[in-house]
Amino acid sequence: MNTQPLLDIRNLSVEIPTESSTLKAVRGVDLELKRGETLGIVGESGSGKSMTALAMMSLLPPAARRSAACINFDGADLMQASEHDFAVQVRGQRIGMIFQEPMTSLNPVYTIGRQLKETMTLHRKVSESEAEVRAIHLLEKVGLPDPASRLKQYPHELSGGQRQRVMIAMALMNEPELLIADEPTTALDVTIQAQILRLLRDLQQELGMSMILITHDLGVVSRAADKIAVMYAGDIVETGTTEEVLLNPRHPYTQGLLECVPGYRNGALKRLGSIPGIVPSMTGTVQGCAFASRCPRAVDTCRTQTPPSQEISPQRMYVCHDPQETRDWQPSPAPGLSQDMLVSPSQGQTPILSVNSVSCTFSVRRGMFGKRIPLRAMNDISLQVNKGEVLALVGESGCGKTTLTRTIMGLQQPDTGSVVLNGQRIETLPAMQRARMIQPIFQDPYSSLNPRKTIGEIIGKPLAVHKLGSRQEQLAKTYSMMELVGLPRRVFNSYPNQLSGGQRQRAAIGRALIMRPEVVICDEPTSALDVSVQAQILNLLLDLRDELDLTYLFVTHNLSVVQHMADRVAVMYLGEIVECGDRDDVMLNPRHPYTRALMDSALSIAPGEIVPDLGLSGDFPNPMNRPAGCAFNPRCPIAEQVCRERAPAPEIIGSSLVRCWKAQPSSDRPIA
Amino acid sequence: MMTTDTVKNPRFVAESQTDGEQVDTGLGLSPAKAALKRARGHTGLKIGFGIILLMVFLALFAPWLAPHDPYVQNLPMRLLPPAWVDGGEWRYLLGTDHLGRDYLSRIIYGARISLAIGIGAATVGAIIGVTLGLLAGYFGGWLDQAVNFLVTCQLAIPSLLLIMALVFVIGQSITVVIFVIGATHWVFYLVVTRSATLRLREMDFVAAARSMGCSRFQVAVREVLPNLSNQIMVIFTLEVAIAILSEATLSFLGLGIPSPMPSWGLMIAEGKTSMFFQPWLVVLPGLALFMLVIAVNLLGDGVRDVTVTDRRS
Numbered sequence: 001m002n003t004q005p006l007l008d009i010r011n012l013s014v015e016i017p018t019e020s021s022t023l024k025a026v027r028g029v030d031l032e033l034k035r036g037e038t039l040g041i042v043g044e045s046g047s048g049k050s051m052t053a054l055a056m057m058s059l060l061p062p063a064a065r066r067s068a069a070c071i072n073f074d075g076a077d078l079m080q081a082s083e084h085d086f087a088v089q090v091r092g093q094r095i096g097m098i099f100q101e102p103m104t105s106l107n108p109v110y111t112i113g114r115q116l117k118e119t120m121t122l123h124r125k126v127s128e129s130e131a132e133v134r135a136i137h138l139l140e141k142v143g144l145p146d147p148a149s150r151l152k153q154y155p156h157e158l159s160g161g162q163r164q165r166v167m168i169a170m171a172l173m174n175e176p177e178l179l180i181a182d183e184p185t186t187a188l189d190v191t192i193q194a195q196i197l198r199l200l201r202d203l204q205q206e207l208g209m210s211m212i213l214i215t216h217d218l219g220v221v222s223r224a225a226d227k228i229a230v231m232y233a234g235d236i237v238e239t240g241t242t243e244e245v246l247l248n249p250r251h252p253y254t255q256g257l258l259e260c261v262p263g264y265r266n267g268a269l270k271r272l273g274s275i276p277g278i279v280p281s282m283t284g285t286v287q288g289c290a291f292a293s294r295c296p297r298a299v300d301t302c303r304t305q306t307p308p309s310q311e312i313s314p315q316r317m318y319v320c321h322d323p324q325e326t327r328d329w330q331p332s333p334a335p336g337l338s339q340d341m342l343v344s345p346s347q348g349q350t351p352i353l354s355v356n357s358v359s360c361t362f363s364v365r366r367g368m369f370g371k372r373i374p375l376r377a378m379n380d381i382s383l384q385v386n387k388g389e390v391l392a393l394v395g396e397s398g399c400g401k402t403t404l405t406r407t408i409m410g411l412q413q414p415d416t417g418s419v420v421l422n423g424q425r426i427e428t429l430p431a432m433q434r435a436r437m438i439q440p441i442f443q444d445p446y447s448s449l450n451p452r453k454t455i456g457e458i459i460g461k462p463l464a465v466h467k468l469g470s471r472q473e474q475l476a477k478t479y480s481m482m483e484l485v486g487l488p489r490r491v492f493n494s495y496p497n498q499l500s501g502g503q504r505q506r507a508a509i510g511r512a513l514i515m516r517p518e519v520v521i522c523d524e525p526t527s528a529l530d531v532s533v534q535a536q537i538l539n540l541l542l543d544l545r546d547e548l549d550l551t552y553l554f555v556t557h558n559l560s561v562v563q564h565m566a567d568r569v570a571v572m573y574l575g576e577i578v579e580c581g582d583r584d585d586v587m588l589n590p591r592h593p594y595t596r597a598l599m600d601s602a603l604s605i606a607p608g609e610i611v612p613d614l615g616l617s618g619d620f621p622n623p624m625n626r627p628a629g630c631a632f633n634p635r636c637p638i639a640e641q642v643c644r645e646r647a648p649a650p651e652i653i654g655s656s657l658v659r660c661w662k663a664q665p666s667s668d669r670p671i672a
Numbered sequence: 673m674m675t676t677d678t679v680k681n682p683r684f685v686a687e688s689q690t691d692g693e694q695v696d697t698g699l700g701l702s703p704a705k706a707a708l709k710r711a712r713g714h715t716g717l718k719i720g721f722g723i724i725l726l727m728v729f730l731a732l733f734a735p736w737l738a739p740h741d742p743y744v745q746n747l748p749m750r751l752l753p754p755a756w757v758d759g760g761e762w763r764y765l766l767g768t769d770h771l772g773r774d775y776l777s778r779i780i781y782g783a784r785i786s787l788a789i790g791i792g793a794a795t796v797g798a799i800i801g802v803t804l805g806l807l808a809g810y811f812g813g814w815l816d817q818a819v820n821f822l823v824t825c826q827l828a829i830p831s832l833l834l835i836m837a838l839v840f841v842i843g844q845s846i847t848v849v850i851f852v853i854g855a856t857h858w859v860f861y862l863v864v865t866r867s868a869t870l871r872l873r874e875m876d877f878v879a880a881a882r883s884m885g886c887s888r889f890q891v892a893v894r895e896v897l898p899n900l901s902n903q904i905m906v907i908f909t910l911e912v913a914i915a916i917l918s919e920a921t922l923s924f925l926g927l928g929i930p931s932p933m934p935s936w937g938l939m940i941a942e943g944k945t946s947m948f949f950q951p952w953l954v955v956l957p958g959l960a961l962f963m964l965v966i967a968v969n970l971l972g973d974g975v976r977d978v979t980v981t982d983r984r985s
Contacts, residue, residue, distance in 0.1 A: 409883050435885035448876035452898040454703055462884040493700040511880065 006210050007033040007056075007178060010069035014048075014055050014234075017063055024282040025051040025064070027234040033178070038204065038211040040225030040242065042218060042257070044530040046279040048234035049214045053180050057097055058086050074177065093123040096171030100183035102163035106155040112166055113151025119173045131173075138169040142199055159622075161192035168199065175207060182214045189396035190557055194601040197224050197611040216531060218261055219560070219603035222246050223611045227315065230254045233282050233290035240316035243607040250310075250318040252295045260535035261605060262564035272535035272564070278500050289321065352551050353438075353519050355383040358407060358417035364624060375624050377403040378414065379575045379631075382650070382657075385519065390545070390552040392562040392583070394598065395572035398623055401555050404572070405521050408553065410434050421519065432466060439512040443524035445504035449496035455482075456492040459510040466515065477514060484547075485510040485540060502533035506540065513544060523555045538565060559602035563587060571595045574623060574631040581656025591653055591663040593636050630661065638662050710978040717974025723967035731784040738777035739765070743932045746772035751950055767952055769942065775952070778934040779960055785935040786916050789850055790964065793915035794908050796854025801861025802897075802904060808862070809869025810892045819866070823859055831856040832921070839927045846929055849922060853915050860911065864903045872896050902976050909972040913965040936961050 014026035026048045033039050041049045055066050056078075071078040078090065091097075099105045107115060116138070117131040126134075132151065139147035142165040155163055164184065171179055181200065185193035201224060204211055215221050221228060221242070228245040230238040230253065238251040249255045259273025277294045289295070292302040301321050309319045358381045363372040377400045385391045395401050406412040408419055410426040419426040421437055429437075442448035449458055460478040463469065469477070482489065485506040496504055505525060512520055522541065526534040538561065544550060554565055562569055562583070569587065570580040571594065579592040590596040597614040615637035621627060627634050633643040642661050650659045701709065711717055730737060750772040753760045760767060766775040808819035838852045872878065873896065881891045920937025922928035929935055936957040943953025 406879075411879070411882055431887070432885040435883060438883075440880065440883050442876040442880065444876060448880055450877040450881075450895055450899070452901075456699070461881075465884055465886055465890075490700045493702050493706070495703075508880075511884075515884070 004075065005032045005072075006035045006037075006074055007031065008070065008072040009056070010071075012052065012055055012068040012071065013066070014051050014060060015065045015067075016061070017065070018283075021283040024286070025234055026055060027282060027286070029231075029234075029236055031229065031236070033210050033212065035177070035210055036204070036208050037227065038213055038225045040221035040228045041212060041214045041231055042216060042221050042228060043231035044216065044257075044279050044532060046233075046281070047231045049216075049231050050182055051234075052231070053097070053182055053212065053214055057091055057095060057180065058083065059091075059097075088123070092119055092171075092176075093174045094176050095178045095180065096174070096176035098164075098167050098171050098179065098181040098184045100186055102160050102167055102187060105167055106163055108155050110154075111151065112153050112155065112158070116151070116166070116170055116173060119170050123174055134173060135169070138172055139166070141203065142166075142169045142172075143195070144169075161188055161196070164188060164192075164196055165199070168196070168203070172203065172207070176209065178210045178212070179204070180212045180214070183216070184213070185220065186215070186217070190559070190601040191396060191597055191614055191616055193220070194603070194611050194614050195616070197603075198613060200224070201611065217603070218246070218257065218531070218605050222605045222607045223603055223609055230257070233279055235290065235319065237291065237320070238318040240312075240318075244316055246605055246607045250312075250322075251291075251320050252297050253291050254318075256294075256296075257531060258605070260531045262535070262538065262558075262560040272539055274535040274539065275532040276536075278502075278533075289319075350387050351384040352387040352422060353383075353385040353408065353553070354420045355381055355404075355408065356418050356420065357382050358404075358414040358419065360403060360407065360412065360414045373624050376575050376626060377623065378407070381417070381572075381575075381577055383570055383577065383580065385551055385553055387518075387551055388545075388549060389567040390554055390565050392566035392569045393553060393555045393572060394557060394559065394562060394569060396557065398574075399572045400575040400623070401572055402523070403575075405440070405523055405553070405555060408521060409438055409440060435462065435517075436466070436515050437517055438519045438521065439515065439517040440521045440523060441505075441508055441512050441525045444528050445501055445508050446496075446528070448508050449504055451496055454493050454495055455487070455499070455507050458496070458507055459514060462511060462515045468515075481510045481514045484544070485513070500533075501529050502536055505529060505533075505537050509537075509540065509544070513548065513550075516548065517550075519551045519553065521553045521555070524557070525554075526561065527556070527558065534561075541565070559587070559599065560604060571598065574621065574626065576631060576659060577650070577657070578632065578659045579656055581654070581658075585654060585656050589654075591656060591658045592632075592660045593638055593662070594632050630659075632660075707978045711974070714974050714978055716970045717978065720967045720970025720972075720974055723963055724971060727783050727787055727964060727967070730780050731787050734781045734784060738774075738780045739763075740774035740777045742773060742777040742781045742934050744773065748772065751946070753950065754952055754956075757952075766956055767950075769939070769953060770946065775956060778939060779936070779957060782934040782936045782939060782957065783960070785846060785929055785933060786919070786937065786961065786964065788846060789853065789919045789935070789937075790912040790916040790968075792850040793853035793857065793918075794911035796851055797858040797911055797915075798861050798904060798908055800855065801858030802865050802900070804858070805862040805865025806869055806892055806897065806900075809866040810873050810888070810896060812870075816866075819862070823862060826856070826859055835918075835922060836925070836927055839922070844927065844930050849919060849928055853918050853922075857911055857914060857918070860907045861904065864907060865900055868900055868903055869896055872899055901979070905972045905976055909965070909969045912968045913961070916961055916964070 009029060009031040012026055012029045013024070016023045016025055029052055031039065041052065043049050051060070054060050056071060060066055068079055073090070073095070078086065081090065106112070113132065113135060116135040117128065120126055120131040120134060121128065135151060136147045139150055144150055144162060144165055158166065184200070185196050188196060197220065200211065203209070213221060213225055225242050227239065227241045229236045230245065230251065232253050238245060238249065238254050245254060246258065249258060253275070256273065256275040260275065262272060275294050280290060280293065282290060286306070288303040288305060289298070289307045292298040295302065299321070305321070307319050307321045309317055310322055311317050358378055359376070360378040362375045362377055364375050381404060383391070393401055393404070403412060407414050408426070410419070410429065410431070413427065421429070421434070426434060453461070456478055459481055460474050463474040463477060468474065479489065482492065487503060487506050487510065491499060491503065496507070499507065525541070526537050529537060541552070542565070545552060552565070554562070556562060566583045568581065569583050570577050571586065571592065572578070573594050579586055579590065579595045586595060587599060590599050597616050600612045600614050603611065616635045621634065629645050630636070630639070630643040630648055633639040636643065640662065648659050648661045650657050651663065653663055746768065749764065749768050750770055752764050752768040754767045755762045755765050764774050764776070766779065768775055769778065804819050804822070808816040835852050835856055839848060842848050878891055878895055881895050882888070886894070916937050919928050919935060920941045923935060923938035924941035928938060939957040940954055940961070943950070943957070947954050
């Protein structure tokens, strides 16, 4: 066995000149990767993870300057290679790359087959038919059914998960020795994420590839990587094996990141840990430790002197002045799911919001003269949200979550059924009165705030619309709301794009709460944010609930967030609620096979464990092409004849409502 | 040393002063004050604003500023070149036209009409186009189809023919010319407004406004419209020039402003016949037009820059 590392990077730096100064995107990174090994690079956005990968691939933006002592790849220094040699011999040939966005990384005007074959014929002397054989073989291997006919399809005919599989197949066409995957599953649903991660691992073992996995998701990296490099502000602050780094982190940044993850270390805490501030942009000369301004343990030396790199073993290193306290971090045992200490159980049983057998069908017309195809977005949905509780609504994209929330807010008329808020049917409520009772918080704080209005205008807008109080009173209320959501007064006259993502989400929360609504619909409020900011926002939402006596309907796909926030959980699949019950019941003892798969796909931080096999076949179906019988039957591992013929009706089992023919009355399934 | 430093860096001084204000109120600069502060440091905006101010001044005080009566013909003195050219006379600083009328006076008087028509017609077009575009983009459905049909009609009918017909029917006056040109130059506005609105209406801030009880009309006007100002501004600057030139075409055909009144467009049209022998006849009003268009552009860009919100301060 060759002991020489496959990839050896020494002192890699990337600088990007800007108008006023030079941005140091990557600052002296050292990396080493053996054959067959997987390295996970983790860090918040802006930490330089992707820049490092792009620098390796010579794909940096034109203005960026790269420097390195060496980038040794299989004995040859890539720094010496000319752009032409690199393009012909290395990129796409010996190093493959997978990007984050499967929706945009395939060319929409060429067929899948052409794009796959091209990657091969460009680099090697192979015939068209040889390339086609290989393409079909790989498509089969990445789990696309009927690969031969796929070659003639265009990217828009495939779902997101399928496109990502095609991207992986494309990266593997030339049997690369190294695969760089930059957030390969971030844009995908959790069940698809688990499938893709398993696929990558299997292919890697089969082909003996090395892999660099860039991600912000510590759960993903804990399952998929052999070793981890934690990046912060363009530098690697800690490296080691996955187990060492995640179970015994030494750098305060790594420790902070881990504390932010819901359900990992903070079982006994009511609130998550968080790292204040954001990743700084490194410009000019850097003095001291880049993390000092956000570090809870920083001492004077940290601000003045560059921290030394502390080597514990040849594989384990961290860059820190190492004030005594750093060593005190003891991993508390990850709490078992049964420990219910986060949220007090159901506050009361008076339903403040109830959704009664709501159904809604859109008709979609293909083209101007095409036939109208019915799209059943919601099918007989019933839900109750009790006063003061948090109901989490979980489901993959396309399952009808958004239609349901729009219906609950009265922005969408259901075909049948009704939504009752505080004893009144929502459609009979005038818009103004409805707005005082129910308010939304949206997923993307970059789209939910009008870029042309100042933060003060945005937060105070509901008061102005409802003409509540004098101008002076409105201003006073706006100020106190800003204080409540933790926004400094000086941003009153700032525009949204002058704020960070977390601050913007705080403003959106302030706008939703200024009318003191009773019910707040949170639509994935943290999925666009970094994990450290996510923790801050989740804490804020919990604090506000206690303070203002709010009821949340919390839409999310992140199950660790559900576990942290929710009292009850409703699981949605293809326009139906398939299971609904108390959080612990649903999460510990899932009765519907889909719920079970979802729970398995939630990747908690568990070094050494592998990504579980969900037993789900295929992708999320197109809602326009709804399967007969139970909507879940084509993917269900335990489907029988009856499931394919008749749709199951909701049934009460224990404290949960389950929609399945095969639901077990009480599961003896061992707790994972 | 200190004094020279501060004189050299007036912006630095202004900034440090306003920083002080910020600390006092604790709110940051109000949007209007911040825009004003940026405007003071924006050269393009100041130049554009200055030129337009000058032209408005000329237009308003034309009777007092013009050295001659722009309508009095003096045939013996016809086609004099500008004073600094051989054969020119200092009495007629910019020379005379083919009827012996003082060119400087005509350009000064022409500013009245050209400014009114350029800015007026572009505004009329903007009102029509933006309203229709906003309606079509935001409400969609049959309204969108109706508006699209209207656009198709507008593009299919030769606009010159339409203008001629309208002017014949209504009669000839500046107001008519402004409205007729405006009414035939709104397609640009509409197309851009509509497509931008289609994108904006899917944004979450629109849903947020709806869920706080705003009516659809309120959302369209208060939330969507402010986000269109940049695009509208760009088209406006283009349309000003287009409108002035269309007026020249109309005047050339005898359908523009009634005859002896001077306008830059008409002067260019008249001078065209003798362009090779008396080039100033075209160059001078052309230069005035050029300055106006440049000024509108600079002003538009400047206003966009100082009101733009997508940069960190």
